[in-house]
Amino acid sequence: MDILCVKGGRPLEGSITISGAKNSAVALIPAAILADTACVIENLPEINDVHVYVDILRELGAHVELQQQTLYIDPTGIVPHPLPSGKVKKLRASYYLMGALLGRFGEAVIGLPGGCDLGPRPIDQHIKGFEALGASVQTKDGALYLQAPKLKGSKIYFDVVSVGATINTMLAAARAEGTTIIENAAKEPEIIDVATFLTSMGAVIKGAGTDLIRIRGTSRLQGCRHSIIPDRIEAGTFMIAAAATRGNVILDNVIPRHLEGISAKLREMGVEVVEADDAIQVIGKPRYRAIDLRTAPYPGFATDLQQPMTALLVHAEGTSMVTDNIYTSRFRHVDELVRLGAQIRVEGRTAIIGEVHRLEGSSVRASDLRAGAALVIAALTAEGVTEISGVEYIDRGYAKLEEKLRSLGAEIWREKKSKFE
Ligand SMILES: CC(=O)N[C@H]1[C@@H](OP(=O)(O)OP(=O)(O)OC[C@H]2O[C@@H](n3ccc(=O)[nH]c3=O)[C@H](O)[C@@H]2O)O[C@H](CO)[C@@H](O)[C@@H]1O
Numbered sequence: 446m447d448i449l450c451v452k453g454g455r456p457l458e459g460s461i462t463i464s465g466a467k468n469s470a471v472a473l474i475p476a477a478i479l480a481d482t483a484c485v486i487e488n489l490p491e492i493n494d495v496h497v498y499v500d501i502l503r504e505l506g507a508h509v510e511l512q513q514q515t516l517y518i519d520p521t522g523i524v525p526h527p528l529p530s531g532k533v534k535k536l537r538a539s540y541y542l543m544g545a546l547l548g549r550f551g552e553a554v555i556g557l558p559g560g561c562d563l564g565p566r567p568i569d570q571h572i573k574g575f576e577a578l579g580a581s582v583q584t585k586d587g588a589l590y591l592q593a594p595k596l597k598g599s600k601i602y603f604d605v606v607s608v609g610a611t612i613n614t615m616l617a618a619a620r621a622e623g624t625t626i627i628e629n630a631a632k633e634p635e636i637i638d639v640a641t642f643l644t645s646m647g648a649v650i651k652g653a654g655t656d657l658i659r660i661r662g663t664s665r666l667q668g669c670r671h672s673i674i675p676d677r678i679e680a681g682t683f684m685i686a687a688a689a690t691r692g693n694v695i696l697d698n699v700i701p702r703h704l705e706g707i708s709a710k711l712r713e714m715g716v717e718v719v720e721a722d723d724a725i726q727v728i729g730k731p732r733y734r735a736i737d738l739r740t741a742p743y744p745g746f747a748t749d750l751q752q753p754m755t756a757l758l759v760h761a762e763g764t765s766m767v768t769d770n771i772y773t774s775r776f777r778h779v780d781e782l783v784r785l786g787a788q789i790r791v792e793g794r795t796a797i798i799g800e801v802h803r804l805e806g807s808s809v810r811a812s813d814l815r816a817g818a819a820l821v822i823a824a825l826t827a828e829g830v831t832e833i834s835g836v837e838y839i840d841r842g843y844a845k846l847e848e849k850l851r852s853l854g855a856e857i858w859r860e861k862k863s864k865f866e
């Protein structure tokens with residue numbers, strides 16, 4: 446069992462390069478199933494979710510070669526074996542196998558997805574999308590059984606703005622006959638990235654990035670080469686860490702427009718944020734103002750940065766209120782922050798964060814991916830050493846986290862711990 450050890454107290458200084466987006470990567474890899482020839486995906490983040498997906502594609506019969514940040518996928522050998530359990534339970538985004546296999550083969554059996562436990566994460570809107578395209582969908586023994594002799598374009602209105610349901614419907618619709626219209630679509634940059642990929646393959650997609658997307662499907666899609674957009678959540682995490690440690694960090698390979706939500710909130714606190722074309726600089730200050738924030742679908746403040754942000758707000762003067770409007774229980778990091786000395790209480794969907802003058806290192810546990818990021822940020826600002834377990838969650842979604850932090854001057858290292866310690 447690995448743990449991360451962090452000795453706090455050093456400002457982060459220097460520059461790092463942000464990796465490709467996790468939430469794009471885990472959609473683009475299954476999207477390659479839709480092609481009749483091979484795809485090459487570049488700027489892949491070196492994270493566990495990608496490794497799990499590569500294993501799943503191999504299990505289905507694809508020829509896959511992964512070399513650092515480049516992935517070659519030849520899907521011609523794929524057979525739509527049922528995957529009711531196993532690796533699909535390890536990540537949330539395994540739900541994209543439903544749309545991709547349905548689009549390519551007209552059938553799929555996929556276990557209900559895993560991923561971070563943030564409260565209920567239903568997939569009723571995904572099912573609504575598949576059914577609108579003509580698929581029959583049944584849930585049995587923890588798996589979804591999908592079948593559609595012929596997929597036909599249709600008009601779908603989502604009752605909830607959902608990243609996963611929007612992308613999944615786009616995947617199936619790309620090989621459906623006729624035009625599909627998605628209303629109340631999610632607008633995240635990763636949706637545009639998937640639309641760009643499918644367009645390079647031969648689908649005709651208009652409106653990605655708005656709440657109305659039109660997809661004209663085709664019976665043949667060819668392989669293509671695509672470079673993944675930068676990870677705005679990884680970038681946001683480092684921006685918060687730079688501010689929390691009163692550091693001075695330049696992030697290369699970012700799209701500043703994707704970071705407007707986090708940049709605005711950091712500026713409101715008194716952090717200096719300077720934008721260039723494809724880089725952003727964060728300059729920490731000795732004192733910060735408390736702020737209120739509410740998460741919302743893009744372009745609102747990303748829920749995935751809510752937990753890291755609470756770790757910074759601990760150091761602001763006054764009382765901050767953080768409300769998560771997307772998930773009902775995304776505050777499992779709070780008790781762990783309190784162990785380090787933070788003053789936070791949770792009321793319903795809101796965390797009320799008081800000001801403290803110092804945090805002190807302790808042993809804490811990451812309950813999910815961004816809880817892990819929040820604990821690392823808190824540990825970087827704490828006196829003494831913090832030991833963080835639950836590292837497997839952090840490894841799901843942050844590429845070379847320790848390496849990047851060390852290059853900025855942090856004292857962070859990994860240790861093996863016996864399960865009896
Ligand atoms: C792999 C991936 O891209 N994960 C991201 C994706 O997750 P994911 O795609 O799972 O999240 P959604 O956008 O679908 O979820 C948003 C909200 O809609 C609800 N909902 C969703 C689908 C559905 O069928 N029914 C329903 O009620 C969810 O419970 C949640 O409250 O977007 C989330 C919200 O930005 C991010 O936190 C995740 O990092």
Ligand SMILES: C=C(OP(=O)(O)O)C(=O)O
Pocket residue numbers: 467536537538559560561749814815842
């Ligand atoms: C919630 C997240 O991931 P997933 O949807 O893959 O569980 C996340 O990236 O913060």
